[in-house]
Amino acid sequence: MKLGRNVRIHAFVNLYGCEIGDETGIGTFVEIQKGAKIGDHCKISSHTFICEGVIIESGVFIGHGVMFINDRYPRATNEAGQLQSEDDWSCQKTVIKRGASIGSGVTLLGGIIVGENAIVGAGSVVTKDVPADVVVAGNPAKFLRRVSAPRTVCSAGTL
Amino acid sequence: MKLGRNVRIHAFVNLYGCEIGDETGIGTFVEIQKGAKIGDHCKISSHTFICEGVIIESGVFIGHGVMFINDRYPRATNEAGQLQSEDDWSCQKTVIKRGASIGSGVTLLGGIIVGENAIVGAGSVVTKDVPADVVVAGNPAKFLRRVSAPRTVCSAGTL
Amino acid sequence: MKLGRNVRIHAFVNLYGCEIGDETGIGTFVEIQKGAKIGDHCKISSHTFICEGVIIESGVFIGHGVMFINDRYPRATNEAGQLQSEDDWSCQKTVIKRGASIGSGVTLLGGIIVGENAIVGAGSVVTKDVPADVVVAGNPAKFLRRVSAPRTVCSAGTL
Numbered sequence: 001m002k003l004g005r006n007v008r009i010h011a012f013v014n015l016y017g018c019e020i021g022d023e024t025g026i027g028t029f030v031e032i033q034k035g036a037k038i039g040d041h042c043k044i045s046s047h048t049f050i051c052e053g054v055i056i057e058s059g060v061f062i063g064h065g066v067m068f069i070n071d072r073y074p075r076a077t078n079e080a081g082q083l084q085s086e087d088d089w090s091c092q093k094t095v096i097k098r099g100a101s102i103g104s105g106v107t108l109l110g111g112i113i114v115g116e117n118a119i120v121g122a123g124s125v126v127t128k129d130v131p132a133d134v135v136v137a138g139n140p141a142k143f144l145r146r147v148s149a150p151r152t153v154c155s156a157g158t159l
Numbered sequence: 160m161k162l163g164r165n166v167r168i169h170a171f172v173n174l175y176g177c178e179i180g181d182e183t184g185i186g187t188f189v190e191i192q193k194g195a196k197i198g199d200h201c202k203i204s205s206h207t208f209i210c211e212g213v214i215i216e217s218g219v220f221i222g223h224g225v226m227f228i229n230d231r232y233p234r235a236t237n238e239a240g241q242l243q244s245e246d247d248w249s250c251q252k253t254v255i256k257r258g259a260s261i262g263s264g265v266t267l268l269g270g271i272i273v274g275e276n277a278i279v280g281a282g283s284v285v286t287k288d289v290p291a292d293v294v295v296a297g298n299p300a301k302f303l304r305r306v307s308a309p310r311t312v313c314s315a316g317t318l
Numbered sequence: 319m320k321l322g323r324n325v326r327i328h329a330f331v332n333l334y335g336c337e338i339g340d341e342t343g344i345g346t347f348v349e350i351q352k353g354a355k356i357g358d359h360c361k362i363s364s365h366t367f368i369c370e371g372v373i374i375e376s377g378v379f380i381g382h383g384v385m386f387i388n389d390r391y392p393r394a395t396n397e398a399g400q401l402q403s404e405d406d407w408s409c410q411k412t413v414i415k416r417g418a419s420i421g422s423g424v425t426l427l428g429g430i431i432v433g434e435n436a437i438v439g440a441g442s443v444v445t446k447d448v449p450a451d452v453v454v455a456g457n458p459a460k461f462l463r464r465v466s467a468p469r470t471v472c473s474a475g476t477l
Contacts, residue, residue, distance in 0.1 A: 010173065011173055012171055012173065012188075023242055025242070027190075028173040028190050029171075029173070029188050029190065029206075041235055041236050041240070041241070041242050042235050043233075043235045043242070043243075045208075046173070046190050046208050047188070047190070047206060047208055047224075047226070059234075059235050059236045059240070060235055061233045061234050061235040063226070063228070063233060064208045064226050064228075065206075065208060065224060065226045065266075099234075099235075099236070101232070101233050101234055101235070103228070103233070103266075104208070104226040104228050104266055105226040105264075105266030105284070119232065122226070122228055122266045122268055122284065123226075123266035123284030123298055124284075138298060138299075139284075139298045
């Protein structure tokens with residue numbers, strides 16, 4: 001695991017084999033898997049799961065209870081009826097670009113790119129790429145409106 | 160933190176600076192932030208996040224994996240590109256009135272009032288106020304029907 | 319609690335009075351209540367809540383942040399205004415049949431049967447039974463397409 005400067009990590013977390021950049025905060029009850037990369041100045045809020053294959057760039061807000069996915073057709077067992085191993089599986093990549101915000105309670109399918117400064121509304125299910133500088137929401141998440149620039153009066157959110 | 164009489168708290172919780180009333184139960188993997196107030200005889204189920212700005216009155220049921228929000232446009236960083244602090248943020252208030260029930264897997268946007276005895280169906284995303292004595296469900300949550308009175312034969316739910 | 323052979327259990331779990339079959343894996347931040355039964359060769363991913371009344375057959379994949387429910391009208395208190403106890407409540411049963419997969423972020427109402435090899439898409443809210451060998455998704459979850467047979471090239475998912 002590679003941790004940057006001044007990373008703040010709360011109680012009850014399960015982090016292994018991941019990279020976390022400078023000044024990023026990680027909330028309670030968060031799991032981050034091996035191979036996941038998180039940039040500088042991010043906030044990863046409580047109850048969130050970040051899997052292998054996820055790249056989160058700098059200045060990204062991830063809300064509470066956000067679930068990332070790296071697997072389009074998850075199954076417990078393989079053809080032979082045995083528990084699947086890494087050989088049975090190809091990992092999808094997901095990228096959250098610089099300055100984006102993912103609301104609380106969001107689920108993101110694997111293989112998604114969320115563009116710079118985009119906002120995904122709370123409780124949404126993201127099934128396809130999200131362009132830069134837009135707000136999407138719903139299940140499945142749909143375009144709501146553009147955001148002209150990174151909001152300047154907005155919240156620290158909560159870890 | 161102010162705890163009432165006979166508060167039952169399960170393992171792996173993260174509570175700080177909040178108030179919890181008499182006889183209320185708090186499930187596993189729950190985080191409750193400073194400034195949140197929870198009344199008497201409530202059930203707060205596992206995996207739930209309750210943020211600053213939330214007031215939960217007496218006799219309220221909060222299901223599992225419920226996410227509260229206090230911030231309409233969360234961002235990780237401020238105009239200057241630095242991690243946001245409390246100065247960059249105005250906290251929205253949410254009130255869950257006496258006797259209401261919030262189903263499991265629900266996400267509630269900030270600034271919401273849920274009326275007395277109302278029921279929010281499991282998995283819903285609540286985007287506006289919920290009147291007293293109604294059932295709402297869906298994403299976004301919509302009116303389903305009235306509930307004539309607090310159900311008398313119903314469940315303790317689970318912590 | 320009854321554990322089979324080679325059950326793998328991660329950190330920070332809350333398991334009590336449940337049965338878990340051979341070779342099954344249980345992720346971080348999982349709660350499984352008394353009376354729940356989980357078969358062989360299952361994967362139960364992080365942040366998931368499995369309540370009393372749930373039966374999970376063999377070879378089932380349960381994603382991250384999945385919420386089961388056993389109670390149609392949860393309330394905190396009974397007619398007398400006191401905290402509900404088990405006497406105030408009848409437990410609904412849910413069955414996930416052999417080989418099925420429940421995606422991450424799914425909420426399942428109580429009393430549901432999910433058929434063999436069925437797939438419930440991530441972020442769905444399941445409000446009624448799911449037939450065998452189909453994919454459902456959405457809120458509420460609806461039929462998307464058939465799956466002709468258990469996928470053979472698919473993922474181990476992640477615990």
